[in-house]
Amino acid sequence: MKKRKIVQTIGxxxxxxxxxxxxxxxxxxxxxxxxxxxxxINWEFLTSMPKxxxxxxxxxxxxxxxxxxxTGAILFSLPLGIFAAxxxxxxxxxxxLVRIVRLGINNLSGVPSIVFGLFxxxxxxxxxxxxxxxxxxxxxxxxxxxxxxxxxxEEALLAIPESFREASLALGATKWQTIKGVVLPNAxxxxxxxxxxxxxRAAGETAPILFTATTFFCxxxxxxxxxxxxxxxxxxxxxxxxxxxxxxxVPIAYGTTLVLISLVLLxxxxxxxxxxxxxxxxxx
Amino acid sequence: MTKEKFIKRFFLFFALLSIFFLAGILFVLFKxxxxxxxxxxxxxxxxxxxxxxxxxxxxxxxxxxxxxxLLVTVGxxxxxxxxxxGSAIYISEVAKPGVRDVIKPLLEILAGIPSVVYGFFGMxxxxxFIQRIFDIPTGLTAFTASVILGIMALPTIASIAxxxxxxxxxxxxxxxxxxxATEWETIARVTVPSAMSGISAAIILGMGRAxxxxxxxLMVAGGAAVIPHTFxxxxxxxxxxxxxxxxxxxxxxxxxxxxxxIAIVLFLLTLTFNIIADHISHRxxxxxxx
Numbered sequence: 053m054k055k056r057k058i059v060q061t062i063g064x065x066x067x068x069x070x071x072x073x074x075x076x077x078x079x080x081x082x083x084x085x086x087x088x089x090x091x092x093i094n095w096e097f098l099t100s101m102p103k104x105x106x107x108x109x110x111x112x113x114x115x116x117x118x119x120x121x122x123t124g125a126i127l128f129s130l131p132l133g134i135f136a137a138x139x140x141x142x143x144x145x146x147x148x149l150v151r152i153v154r155l156g157i158n159n160l161s162g163v164p165s166i167v168f169g170l171f172x173x174x175x176x177x178x179x180x181x182x183x184x185x186x187x188x189x190x191x192x193x194x195x196x197x198x199x200x201x202x203x204x205x206e207e208a209l210l211a212i213p214e215s216f217r218e219a220s221l222a223l224g225a226t227k228w229q230t231i232k233g234v235v236l237p238n239a240x241x242x243x244x245x246x247x248x249x250x251x252x253r254a255a256g257e258t259a260p261i262l263f264t265a266t267t268f269f270c271x272x273x274x275x276x277x278x279x280x281x282x283x284x285x286x287x288x289x290x291x292x293x294x295x296x297x298x299x300x301x302v303p304i305a306y307g308t309t310l311v312l313i314s315l316v317l318l319x320x321x322x323x324x325x326x327x328x329x330x331x332x333x334x335x336x
Numbered sequence: 337m338t339k340e341k342f343i344k345r346f347f348l349f350f351a352l353l354s355i356f357f358l359a360g361i362l363f364v365l366f367k368x369x370x371x372x373x374x375x376x377x378x379x380x381x382x383x384x385x386x387x388x389x390x391x392x393x394x395x396x397x398x399x400x401x402x403x404x405x406l407l408v409t410v411g412x413x414x415x416x417x418x419x420x421x422g423s424a425i426y427i428s429e430v431a432k433p434g435v436r437d438v439i440k441p442l443l444e445i446l447a448g449i450p451s452v453v454y455g456f457f458g459m460x461x462x463x464x465f466i467q468r469i470f471d472i473p474t475g476l477t478a479f480t481a482s483v484i485l486g487i488m489a490l491p492t493i494a495s496i497a498x499x500x501x502x503x504x505x506x507x508x509x510x511x512x513x514x515x516x517a518t519e520w521e522t523i524a525r526v527t528v529p530s531a532m533s534g535i536s537a538a539i540i541l542g543m544g545r546a547x548x549x550x551x552x553x554l555m556v557a558g559g560a561a562v563i564p565h566t567f568x569x570x571x572x573x574x575x576x577x578x579x580x581x582x583x584x585x586x587x588x589x590x591x592x593x594x595x596x597x598i599a600i601v602l603f604l605l606t607l608t609f610n611i612i613a614d615h616i617s618h619r620x621x622x623x624x625x626x
Contacts, residue, residue: 060518066422067430068426070421074490074494077487081449085453132353143344143348157354162545162607164547164548164550164603166602167365167603167606168361174364174368174596175360227340228343253448255450256448256450257451258450263583286452289452289456292459292555305456312450317448320444320445
């Protein structure tokens with residue numbers, strides 16, 4: 053009996069240890085980025101153009117670039133994702149077709165991000181002739197986040213109780229009227245959560261925009277969707293691998309990383325809070 | 337066609353878009369990359385031992401890159417599988433609800449950190465640390481990349497494994513406990529084995545995530561395109577090669593085409609992993625629901 057108790061204690065300790073290591077990794081990343089990045093960030097850093105070959109000045113073009121890319125990606129992806137989710141939750145019957153559709157969504161989410169980059173280069177930059185631009189980058193990111201949007205929207209739609217639909221249909225509404233008037237409006241908070249997560253994902257990706265949207269340095273802010281831009285994640289990479297004054301560039305990279313990480317974490321936090329409120333608040 | 341039928345078709349079209357995009361990706365990769373095989377033979381490409389794309393004549397053997405990817409991926413799994421499954425078991429079987437509500441969002445945050453941030457952290461903090469404690473010429477090695485990739489893949493594995501573990505019917509555990517088994521014996525001999533196919537799907541998906549990861553390995557693995565002999569040397573993966581070199585190629589040239597050809601290899605590899613994982617978890621769901 054004693055031996056079995058000891059085995060249990062050891063086993064549980066290993067489980068605590070795995071969680072501890074995961075939390076430790078998260079804390080040390082946040083610790084270093086915050087400690088070293090906070091000193092760099094001030095109003096000027098957030099609002100001015102880079103100066104003297106990226107060794108001084110701010111990161112405003114990268115902040116704007118990331119904002120444009122993430123906004124463009126979600127504008128493209130959200131309608132497609134919601135429509136696909138409506139099919140899956142409201143119309144599809146279990147069977148071959150649905151299985152193929154799901155396999156497609158799962159596999160699309162497994163495609164390496166750099167492969168999305170090459171796809172965007174081949175199709176948007178070259179074939180459609182959009183060039184290296186906000187448009188090409190946003191479309192590439194939009195396809196990348198599509199599976200995230202579909203899954204979150206489908207989950208939101210499936211969470212609507214069947215009785216809502218039955219009540220609407222029993223009153224004589226058609227299926228489409230039921231979806232439009234009853235199901236969708238109730239699913240909006242859930243869909244928003246998915247959209248927010250999608251924005252967070254799009255804002256943090258680097259590989260898909262390497263050849264489709266970004267450049268190390270823009271002398272001016274973009275004036276149309278066909279301009280190339282800077283972006284926060286790419287800016288971090290470029291500061292670490294290009295240029296010759298690494299002692300001046302690393303602090304800027306720390307600052308940029310803190311800005312990016314705060315942005316992404318705030319976005320994720322928002323999604324977590326909305327979801328939490330939803331689960332608590334709605335008892336239908 | 338009635339209006340309702342038309343609406344259904346309309347939504348079906350969008351549901352099929354994912355497959356359309358997937359096919360589109362494959363098509364573009366082949367369109368841009370297939371001509372590489374007019375100039376390099378497939379065997380020499382896959383098994384050639386040297387990658388010198390800018391020499392004249394260039395050498396286009398991607399064996400060092402494939403081995404680099406595999407080495408880093410295996411290393412990442414050594415880190416991520418025990419930690420990920422350990423965390424999953426803890427969250428679903430051991431943690432009290434209050435603790436669980438804290439740990440799960442923290443793992444989600446870990447999953448949400450952009451890969452370039454992991455790469456940056458690896459470059460400025462972790463690699464110098466590795467260099468110092470192992471006293472090696474550079475901290476940018478396959479080992480360094482493996483550890484960081486492992487931490488990145490951990491939340492993926494943990495979240496899918498947790499789904500599998502927590503969907504094991506309560507009656508299984510109660511039966512085990514009522515026969516006098518300890519909690520740990522129940523976890524190790526009943527719960528985890530019952531969830532095994534879901535856990536394997538999690539591992540395979542984690543593997544796909546690690547082999548396809550780009551920015552971290554590009555920044556941390558060191559980038560030497562040579563056949564690796566130890567974990568403590570710089571390596572270069574397929575993903576990092578594409579990311580590092582595409583910017584310098586001439587569009588339509590053989591180097592450009594060969595990078596697309598690498599992407600074909602990568603795409604087919606991850607597609608295979610995903611289909612296997614999907615197959616396993618589908619069979620598992622059937623089994624669990626009877």
